[in-house]
Amino acid sequence: MNMNKKMTYEVILETSYRLFAEHGFEKTSMSMIAKELGISKPALYYHFASKEALIDVLFEEICRGIDFSRFFDKRQYTKGNFEQRFIEDGLNMIGHQDQNYLQIMNQYHALGYREPKYMRMLIEILEGYTKGFAELLQHGVDLGVLPEQDVMVRAEMLTMIMDGMDNFMSYGFECRYEDIWKVTVLSLIKGDRVP
Known part of the structure; x- marks a missing residue:
């Protein structure tokens, strides 16, 4: 994974973490996350196939932390x-x-x-x-x-x-x-x- 993808991945997780905490899993959409990141929804889906996949990966990261x-x-x-x-x-x-x-x-x-x-x-x-x-x-x-x-x-x-x-x-x-x-x-x- 090149540096830009890694940084984008980490930024996606950090932004999702904040938005999920503020709005909850149910009310936070992939569109909302993409908008906050300033990227397109397809770009977000490139990194995470679904909101559920993002929630899973985020939980794994929190558990490691x-x-x-x-x-x-x-x-x-x-x-x-x-x-x-x-x-x-x-x-x-x-x-x-x-x-x-x-x-x-x-x-x-x-x-x-x-x-x-x-x-x-x-x-x-x-x-x-x-x-x-x-x-x-x-x-x-x-x-x-x-x-x-x-x-x-x-x-x-x-x-x-x-x-x-x-x-x-x-x-x-x-x-x-x-x-x-x-x-x-x-x-x-x-x-x-x-x-």
Whole structure:
């Protein structure tokens, strides 16, 4: 793919992301996207055969963008920085979620109830977070900064907390998300026993 096609592809995805977030999947047409891009509808169809194909590709890109490894890199965690790094990486992820992201994920969640492929992908993301948190927590155990107990339960809890915060943010619910994350991480480090 030459540079112009790649740039056009990326610009199409960025513009579609914004328009889908602002107007929803149903109300955003390929004509509207083409007009916003300043290209013809056939030019848009050259890159994406249908609006559904565009929605699919956009979701794949969003999923890559929120992959666990983008926010938490186990190799960067040491005995001396584990707690602070865990807090900072989680806060970075929370801060990554802009209003467009929250709006569009609401639509993908709704779509997941009608289209099993979206639900499967959403579940895969959550499973990736649980696995990633389990590996990170085990790394903390190996470093001697976390207690050797309930690693999988704690990983599942972290995934639920992250997913819950994501959902609450998408509803516009005002919470002290940063403080919730800090308290959660500090309780893990202290080794509060999970019943």
